[in-house]
Amino acid sequence: MAMHFDLTDMQLMVHISEVNSLTRGAERSHLSLPAASNRVKNLENNLGTALLYRNSQGVTLTPSGEAFVRHAHIVLRQLEHLRGDIREFAEGIKGKVRVYANTTAMNEFMPDILSRYLALHPDVSVELRERLSYRIVKLVSEGLADIGVVAGIDEDQVTSDDGVRFIPYRSDNLVLVTSQNHRLATYDELAFAETLSYEFVGLSEWSAIHAFLKQAAEALGSPLRFRVEVGGFEAACRMIAANAGIGVIPETAALRYVTSMPLKMIRLSDSWALRRLYVCVRRLEELPPFAQELVALMQADAGLSGQKGASADAPDLPERRRGKR
Numbered sequence: 001m002a003m004h005f006d007l008t009d010m011q012l013m014v015h016i017s018e019v020n021s022l023t024r025g026a027e028r029s030h031l032s033l034p035a036a037s038n039r040v041k042n043l044e045n046n047l048g049t050a051l052l053y054r055n056s057q058g059v060t061l062t063p064s065g066e067a068f069v070r071h072a073h074i075v076l077r078q079l080e081h082l083r084g085d086i087r088e089f090a091e092g093i094k095g096k097v098r099v100y101a102n103t104t105a106m107n108e109f110m111p112d113i114l115s116r117y118l119a120l121h122p123d124v125s126v127e128l129r130e131r132l133s134y135r136i137v138k139l140v141s142e143g144l145a146d147i148g149v150v151a152g153i154d155e156d157q158v159t160s161d162d163g164v165r166f167i168p169y170r171s172d173n174l175v176l177v178t179s180q181n182h183r184l185a186t187y188d189e190l191a192f193a194e195t196l197s198y199e200f201v202g203l204s205e206w207s208a209i210h211a212f213l214k215q216a217a218e219a220l221g222s223p224l225r226f227r228v229e230v231g232g233f234e235a236a237c238r239m240i241a242a243n244a245g246i247g248v249i250p251e252t253a254a255l256r257y258v259t260s261m262p263l264k265m266i267r268l269s270d271s272w273a274l275r276r277l278y279v280c281v282r283r284l285e286e287l288p289p290f291a292q293e294l295v296a297l298m299q300a301d302a303g304l305s306g307q308k309g310a311s312a313d314a315p316d317l318p319e320r321r322r323g324k325r
Contacts, residue, residue: 007079009043010072012036013051017069021058094123097291098146100136101128103209104172104250105149105277107233113301117294124290132208140164140280146291148280149298152212152272166278167295169302173251174273176266177236177258179243185264192248192270193220199227201236201245213248216272237261250275 008029016025026036044051051065061069101110106128114126131139133150140148141164153166176195178184184195196217202224203210210229217224227245230236233253240247241261254265267273279298281287287295 004046005075006039006043007076009039010068010075012039013043013065013069014072014076016040016052016059017061017065020060022052022054095121095288095290096125096127097288097294098127098144099129099149099294100131100139100145100147101149102133102136102151102277103130103203103207103212104151104252104275105169106130106208108172108250108252109170109277109301110149113294113298117297120297121290121293126294130206130208132211137164137280140282143282146281146287147295149277150280151275151277153276153278153280164280164282165284166280167299169277169279169298171274171276174248174268174275175251175254176246176248176268177240177254178246178264178266179241180262180264182243182246182264184246184266187266189267189269192216192268192273193222195246195248196220196222196224199225199245201228201230201239201247202226203233203236204229204231209249216270233257237263 008031012025012029012031015028016022019025019028022036022040023033026033029036031039040052047064047068049064050062051068052059053062099110110128114128118124118126133148133152136145136148136150137153139145149169150166176184176190176192184190184198200213202213205211210226214224228239230239233249234257236247236249237254237257238261239245241263248268251265254263257263258265279295281295284292284295
């Protein structure tokens with residue numbers, strides 16, 4: 001049996017669920033109570049199941065009603081995205097590229113690349129969002145992202161035929177940063193586990209690197225104690241220089257600030273500290289030409305850096321040296 005859903009019915013059910021009242025739900029939907037009641041009854045008849053429990057105090061959702069409202073939220077949200085996209089086309093935007101990147105790429109590489117790309121493509125808009133790498137791969141595989149920039153990908157995954165293609169991009173290291181007078185500043189190399197008894201300065205909990213470091217600490221059986229959370233690498237380095245805590249950030253970012261702030265950069269011996277970045281796409285040939293051109297620009301940018309990232313310009317650190325804590 002074919003089912004036909006009305007957007008007004010979906011919005012009505014969402015409003016009813018928000019206030020647990022058919023009367024007030026109808027008011028929010030700008031419908032009369034009889035019209036709203038009739039819509040709900042027709043919807044229930046069409047679905048063959050009750051959507052509301054009715055009692056003297058109002059109404060509540062049945063399990064079927066909860067499922068309906070959950071999907072109605074998704075449909076209405078997608079409709080809002082559609083309206084926004086169509087509005088952009090009406091205003092002269094001819095294309096849109098959805099790019100998801102991890103923290104390092106988001107902060108270190110994408111601003112310069114997108115500046116050049118948008119200058120070459122004034123009629124294309126870019127939706128840039130930050131996510132954890134494993135989430136980015138999932139979004140690309142499901143067609144919810146056009147281009148991803150990820151790290152921490154296993155070599156066998158890079159070569160596997162799972163519908164996502166991984167293109168080598170850059171590399172960068174995660175390093176420990178302390179103030180020059182911190183007890184750990186006498187070290188040139190440490191394992192991450194050796195830092196967990198200290199308080200950290202980190203990026204916002206919404207950042208991918210925040211979640212990554214928390215997972216790394218939990219894997220070692222120790223919680224990561226964030227004393228201060230900030231919005232960017234420069235703010236983190238300023239707080240670290242002020243002895244608010246220690247931090248782990250990309251080496252490319254650390255190199256910008258160690259020369260102008262009283263900071264010490266310390267190599268991490270953990271294997272995950274070496275971050276190999278990949279551009280991932282579902283099927284490159286099926287991307288719109290303007291999206292393929294962004295991938296090509298990223299590959300050219302990586303080629304100019306010798307595919308070593310800015311960390312290739314990092315000064316050699318001395319061999320591991322133990323000092324007094």
